[in-house]
Amino acid sequence: MSRIAGAIVHFGALDTLSASGTPLHRLDPRAKVVTTLAFAAAVASFGKYAVLPLLPFALFPVALASAGGVPFGLLGRRLLLALPFVVLVGALNPVLDRMPVSLGPFAVAGGWMSFTSILLRFVLTVSAALVLVAVTGFHEVCAALGRLGVPRPLVTQLLVLHRYLFVLLEEAGRMERARSLRTFGGRGRGLPASGAFLGTLLLRTWGRAERIHFSMLARGFDGVLRFERPLRFGAAAVLFTSGWIALFLAFRLVDVPRLLGSFLAAAAP
Amino acid sequence: MHMADALVSPAVGGTMWAATAGTTALACRRVRQGLDDRRVPLMGVLGSFVFAAQMVNFQVPGTGSSGHLGGALLLAILLGPHAAFVVVTSVLAIQALFFGDGGLLALGCNAFNIGFFPAFVAYPLVYRPLAGPGAGPGRRTAASLLAAATGLCLGAFGVVLETTASGITELPFRLFLGAMVPIHLAIAVVEGLATAAVVGFVLKVRPDVVEPGPAAPTPTSRLGAVFLAAALVLGGFVSWFASRQPDGLEWSIAKVTGRPATAEENAGRAATTLAGIGGGLATLVLVGGAGWALRRR
Amino acid sequence: MSHHLVIADRLHFRYPDGTPALTGASFRIAHGESVGIVGANGAGKSTLLMHLNGTLLPDSGEVRIGEEPLTPDRIPDVRRRVGMIFQDPDDQLFMPTVRDDVAFGPLNMGLPPGEVEARVTAALRRTGIEELAARPPHRLSGGEKRRAAIASVLAMSPDVLVLDEPSAGLDPHGRRALIGLLREFTHTKIVATHDLDLVLDLCERTIVLDRGTVRADGKTREIFADEPLLASCRLEKPLSMQGHWGRS
Numbered sequence A: 001m002s003r004i005a006g007a008i009v010h011f012g013a014l015d016t017l018s019a020s021g022t023p024l025h026r027l028d029p030r031a032k033v034v035t036t037l038a039f040a041a042a043v044a045s046f047g048k049y050a051v052l053p054l055l056p057f058a059l060f061p062v063a064l065a066s067a068g069g070v071p072f073g074l075l076g077r078r079l080l081l082a083l084p085f086v087v088l089v090g091a092l093n094p095v096l097d098r099m100p101v102s103l104g105p106f107a108v109a110g111g112w113m114s115f116t117s118i119l120l121r122f123v124l125t126v127s128a129a130l131v132l133v134a135v136t137g138f139h140e141v142c143a144a145l146g147r148l149g150v151p152r153p154l155v156t157q158l159l160v161l162h163r164y165l166f167v168l169l170e171e172a173g174r175m176e177r178a179r180s181l182r183t184f185g186g187r188g189r190g191l192p193a194s195g196a197f198l199g200t201l202l203l204r205t206w207g208r209a210e211r212i213h214f215s216m217l218a219r220g221f222d223g224v225l226r227f228e229r230p231l232r233f234g235a236a237a238v239l240f241t242s243g244w245i246a247l248f249l250a251f252r253l254v255d256v257p258r259l260l261g262s263f264l265a266a267a268a269p
Numbered sequence B: 001m002h003m004a005d006a007l008v009s010p011a012v013g014g015t016m017w018a019a020t021a022g023t024t025a026l027a028c029r030r031v032r033q034g035l036d037d038r039r040v041p042l043m044g045v046l047g048s049f050v051f052a053a054q055m056v057n058f059q060v061p062g063t064g065s066s067g068h069l070g071g072a073l074l075l076a077i078l079l080g081p082h083a084a085f086v087v088v089t090s091v092l093a094i095q096a097l098f099f100g101d102g103g104l105l106a107l108g109c110n111a112f113n114i115g116f117f118p119a120f121v122a123y124p125l126v127y128r129p130l131a132g133p134g135a136g137p138g139r140r141t142a143a144s145l146l147a148a149a150t151g152l153c154l155g156a157f158g159v160v161l162e163t164t165a166s167g168i169t170e171l172p173f174r175l176f177l178g179a180m181v182p183i184h185l186a187i188a189v190v191e192g193l194a195t196a197a198v199v200g201f202v203l204k205v206r207p208d209v210v211e212p213g214p215a216a217p218t219p220t221s222r223l224g225a226v227f228l229a230a231a232l233v234l235g236g237f238v239s240w241f242a243s244r245q246p247d248g249l250e251w252s253i254a255k256v257t258g259r260p261a262t263a264e265e266n267a268g269r270a271a272t273t274l275a276g277i278g279g280g281l282a283t284l285v286l287v288g289g290a291g292w293a294l295r296r297r
Numbered sequence C: 001m002s003h004h005l006v007i008a009d010r011l012h013f014r015y016p017d018g019t020p021a022l023t024g025a026s027f028r029i030a031h032g033e034s035v036g037i038v039g040a041n042g043a044g045k046s047t048l049l050m051h052l053n054g055t056l057l058p059d060s061g062e063v064r065i066g067e068e069p070l071t072p073d074r075i076p077d078v079r080r081r082v083g084m085i086f087q088d089p090d091d092q093l094f095m096p097t098v099r100d101d102v103a104f105g106p107l108n109m110g111l112p113p114g115e116v117e118a119r120v121t122a123a124l125r126r127t128g129i130e131e132l133a134a135r136p137p138h139r140l141s142g143g144e145k146r147r148a149a150i151a152s153v154l155a156m157s158p159d160v161l162v163l164d165e166p167s168a169g170l171d172p173h174g175r176r177a178l179i180g181l182l183r184e185f186t187h188t189k190i191v192a193t194h195d196l197d198l199v200l201d202l203c204e205r206t207i208v209l210d211r212g213t214v215r216a217d218g219k220t221r222e223i224f225a226d227e228p229l230l231a232s233c234r235l236e237k238p239l240s241m242q243g244h245w246g247r248s
């Protein structure tokens, strides 16, 4: 089944990336998590027609992806797959908002500007999130969240969920393959069959939870998963966080492309 | 339906983050108070289950289309509202981080729309009263359908409110709502039927799994407070939005230019705009160069 | 060293759905013994093993670890001493990385950080998976998962090692390596398996379980040579013995 297989491949790819040991990977995960959140907030804070002023923000995902060895192809594929909802919600902007906005010698409907802006925000924020996982690793992100005050049951939940994603996706994939070998046309894919399919998967999942619980108990489980990570918010982390946030502020306050443009215009004969 | 970062303003995203953080803290406290350490592996693998189940498509009866399970209602039935909310939030977080579905800023909105309404409203107020212990399959299906419809419509309403309040898309409130509610009612039919089918199957094979446990302490008072607060927050958004933006178009153009624009002014700024585009290209070149340099190191 | 005794005395157990899984199983295993538990699917092997560390408690009869009976208040101590390796390593490796998983038991024992660290390193070295320490378990091969599961139990320094189907899903090489690894563990070993060749290699004594009770208990070679017994318990003579004894 292609969706399940695709998900397994994608998880695997991000996992492999997050295991590489660049200096960026070694940075305290809290620095990366906080900076990425600040990034998302800064990008979201622009007015709806903002296109040019958003461009400099591309520096953040591009720089992190480059320093962390994240291939742009992977980001691009994921962006394309996640695109539809945003396009759906933004696509009517050009139709609904016909107020002309000048763009050089032409005037375009304001809706086109805001639509472009939505797409740009989408590309920026989604790639920043993907890059965050790829250059940090999910466990480290969770460790950071725990230290930043996210309640322990949620952090544990995230870790166990992530641990068994592969196992469950593979199980579902095997069952799905077996099902597709025995279904013809639409038959066997209706609701009763699907109820049984998902019900079976659910029961297997439940059984697995019980076995995991047994094996936890066998090693002295007392209700708490201890996964301490020695985190150290060193000078590099301070520099990283403050540097990027200062840059975001600067990009928010100063329209860099316009400044560059007038500079270029003045330099040109 | 997932809200995306691209459509959320910091005010809306932040408010919903706060609402979700509050609910999460409460839900986590309840989960921990439950003192049932089976919960730890169970919630974890059920999160993975929901994730995998969402990828299994099946045919919707009477139509040519296909759908999949959402899972929030099923989780509430299996785990109770608090644990279900935590599980849904964790699934959404993974989807945002790994798949770019939704986003970090929109996570609060999504957890609320997709997790809170089914778990804390539809399940305790619709499903449980209707499908008490010993309910037959017909009753269970009806309860699932109604509960799914309640949860999903409230969720759709949340999406529309949050999107319009953010003011980034042009879709008018009424039109958007008019489109979202029927879509979500259709999704709710799938969700309700699928949930009932799964519960029905499991009841036959292993009734202990879905038997509602020793009546969960009804979290009415505090939960009511949370819900009321959420309703107020959402209501506040609408009024704030309505007063801020009496007329979308004028308001927005004023925002771009600082004051209402005229055609001449626009033409007069052509040169500046051109320079802006050149500047934009230059910016991208610089960003690309920085990336290239970093990659080569 | 009588405190390493493992004794099962007329164990009876029914699952909540009424399935009678154990119907009076008894045996006595002394320190340092290596015992194979064989039996057809559903004979009750896994159920029996889960009684040995108090995961399940018998409806009647008792388990004794050392001389005293296994009562609920002794469970934490018994779980430290009886290390259990489950059938599916995915059920046992639930932590984010191999290292976290191996540290799970020692941390729960409340050991100081230095001691935890030392035990984790030692267990990883003994099982030969030091370089896999930082890997998440879902990125390990079947044999590596099995090793990691064993490491996670060795880190608790158990006196008794209990294994359920340790060779399931391993290729011949992985199976050889596993046998070598288990040989090095000189304390008591109790291995439930369908892999009779593994029992032949590893265990001088065999207990045959049939429908929840002990059908035979004795020297491995003698038991595996008793064809009527094996047939009546739906078992087959190990491949390596079929050569010596010829096919009938």
Ligand SMILES: Nc1ncnc2c1ncn2[C@@H]1O[C@H](COP(=O)(O)OP(=O)(O)OP(=O)(O)O)[C@@H](O)[C@H]1O
Residues within 6 Å of the ligand: C015, C016, C017, C019, C020, C021, C039, C040, C041, C042, C043, C044, C045, C046, C047, C048
């Ligand atoms: N959780 C359970 N609930 C009900 N019955 C069970 C459960 N687990 C096992 N049984 C039943 O108990 C009996 C003994 O099962 P057990 O798993 O101990 O056998 P086994 O010898 O380990 O089998 P296998 O070789 O297939 O692993 C079987 O009839 C089985 O169906």
Ligand SMILES: [Mg+2]
Residues within 6 Å of the ligand: C045, C046, C047, C087, C164
């Ligand atoms: Mg077994």
